Amino acid sequence: MPKTKPIIELRDVRKSFGTFNALKGINAIIHEGEFFSLLGPSGCGKTTLLRMIAGFEPPTSGEIMIDGKSMDGIAANARPTNMVFQSYAIFPHLDVAGNVGYGLKTKKMPKADINREVDQALAMVDLAGFGDRAAHELSGGQRQRVALARALVMRPKVILLDEPLSALDKKLRDQMQVELRELQKTLGVTFILVTHDQEEALIMSDRIAVMFEGEIAQLASPEELYRRPATRRVASFIGVMNFLDASLDSSNASGVTLTIHALGKVSIPHSAVPKGVNPAQINKVGIRPEMLTLLFDPSDKAENEVKAEVVSSDYYGDMTYYSVLLPMQKDPVTISMRNTAGRSIAASGSPVRVGWGAESVVLFE
């Protein structure tokens, strides 16, 4: 990813409400033109952080820089940011054009120019011709687009989105995820999205900051987060992760050798060991469900194999998720298999061989 100039810098940003510490020292740099997400469970502080970038709350300490300028003392209406609110905040007494053009009217733009800009913005969000619709006549998805158009028309440096898709039904949400992503790429504007849905973050973002309890646990690209989660918590928050008991065998110049109790020995080069991990303290490793395979045919082979037993299966149409009991591992692991043509579904209780590769083993703090 070509690194462009930083548009937002968060320097040791902290926020407390009375005795409650909502944000405990946030440091991050967001690049211009990036689709950046703040991801975490409710209460982790992601919305608080977004509102502080927007200017609705001041930090208790620390600095927020936008485009090289400190935002200390600068009110929300003077910042080069615009927000799409979770509730959309559509002004009920104005029609769609009145809503979208609201900020332009503040700037005292001439009427003809406002109309032109509004039409352009509405076209961008696929609502051409909706200008004279009343606010209460809009569906949820339409309101969301109006809120987006209203922010886009201001041509801000950064667009902030506070869980914009959480109120939509699944199909609409999936569609909007793709549209938002494409829109962002076309415009090249920096987007900062707050969401608790890790799938959403993975699909749309260039980089994601995973937050727990007021701190950033890991800031990386979706692939990096998925393949190399830094901590156990990040690992289980993003997708599904199987945790297997393991212990250190030996460590030398080239790497470490671990015994995964359920699967066997594995050698891991030092380059694959995350920085904060002390090999002597490793007692668990992770492996994703799709990295374990059920070998049905006697001719199916894998890098490593182990005998196991199927406990149950869940059919999802395109995938089947198996709960499989591995030797020496108390809790069953999840294995996902694509339902390709000709593949049958293993019955509960049947013995099965499980294949796995050394490269898919994940270590974390």
Place this chain on the structure above:
Amino acid sequence: MGWGLSREDRQGLTLIGLPFGYALIMLAAPLVMVVTFSFWTQNYLDIDRTLTLENYKAVFSQPIYQTVLWRSLRISLIVTIVTVILAFPIAYYLSFYVKKNKALWLFLITVPFWTSYLLRVFLWKVILGYNGVLNTALLQAGIIDEPLTIILYNANAVVLTLAHAWAPFAILPIFVALEKIDRSLLEAAEDLGDSPFRRFWRVTFPLAIPGVVAATLIVLIPTVGDFITPKLVGGTDGLMVANMIQIQFGKANNAPLGAALAVTSMVFVAIISIGIYFVGRKIGGKVAR
């Protein structure tokens, strides 16, 4: 929308400061003064500021004040009970049996009360008088031989007039409470075998109690202090405490006594109101609001 909580707090306090400050100056201070005043005495036009319980002794010992006080309370209670009982069925009718245009009906119920209160009371005087509308109509229709005298210049007239005057104030809270009742609760009761009568007493009425309590208080409290109705239609038997207070401030030149009467009646009303409120809570109490 400010920078930091303390500024928000300050903004909030400034905003509320205006109306609250006004109420403090215009209400709290005067009320305190009334209480203070009631411990002073007045001699013609001079006010003696030595604190004394004279006025209260007079209020509680002299028969004329005693009579007026008890009568006021008694009449107020009767008015309240009558008004609320009369109001309940119409509120019920409006809530359960009027399907369309409930707002229009509410409007129609309140229309009579947009006439001047004075005139309405006066019109009842006209209706109930010896040669008044009711009597002349009944005489003409041959229902009675002589005009009725029991309907005017006594407590009955006061009760009737005030039951009319407070009607919408009683109807509205009961109506609001009845509207809030989830109709599916009644359907559930019917489904479980309750007759309409039992359904009313077991489901509807308990849930309506907060509205009944509100109606009771809304009628009771201003009634105790009513001045016009007793004066116009009450005759000598219907004189109430507000009239007595006005006399003390006026011809009798004994404002401190008037203040003492005012304080006494307020204390009684407050005690009764608190009592009604708590009784209402107990009876209707287990309903989650």
Place this chain on the structure above:
Amino acid sequence: MKRGMAPEWLTSYAVAYMIFLYAPVILMPMFAFNDATVIAFPLSGFTTRWLEVLWSSDALHSAVWNSTIVAIVTALASTFLGACAARASARYRFPAQRGIIGFTMLPLVLPEIIVAVALIVMLMQLGMSLSLWTVVAGHVLICTPFSIAILSSAFASLDQSLEEASFDLGESRWGTFRRLTLPLVMPGVISSLLICFTISLDEFIIAFFLTGTDATLPVYIWSQLRFPTKLPSVMALGTVLLVLSIGLLVLAEWFRRRAARRQGLDASSSKGML
């Protein structure tokens, strides 16, 4: 059980009750246009002379003028104070909030005579003289709670994120108030103005106690009630006031519905009247 059909006795009761409610109101216009000086049956024929008598009375004119001024000032002041209180309680959390609001609403539950007595005692102590302004002061005290009650729901239903959105789009605080807040609470404001106006117009006890030499309309009416010959013109006056009040109320309701419809809210909600 037939749902939706009222039992007969209840319907009859409702009819009888409505007759009871309207009895005085129907009689008033009847006797306002009745060609007789005595208020009794049988009726004597139609006339408009009582209206003419009203029109020519100077005392009445000045009473009307006084009442109008008092009512307008009261409506404006009460609505302003009510808006401050409603906004403060909707948007902010400040210490002793419930107690403060409760106290401001206290005049609602005090008999008017107590309010009148309290004010007159204070004025006596301060040595201030009575005038229409003292009446206004008293009226504002009892009307503000009504204004708070009406405006509370208007301000409470203002989504905070709307104001934040306006701010975020670059609007100033004043601009946000002018373009967003005010239009959205306008139905409540109009309601409050009209209701406070009407309450003040009809209020008697406080006006009676606190007025100096200038009479408001109710005080004027009171003074006329002693004189039997003046009664028919008083009836005419009452009729005029009734028509005026109904007109104002209908106007208030029309405004409210129009504004609500423009915002797509439930325009026929019976709560709007309350």
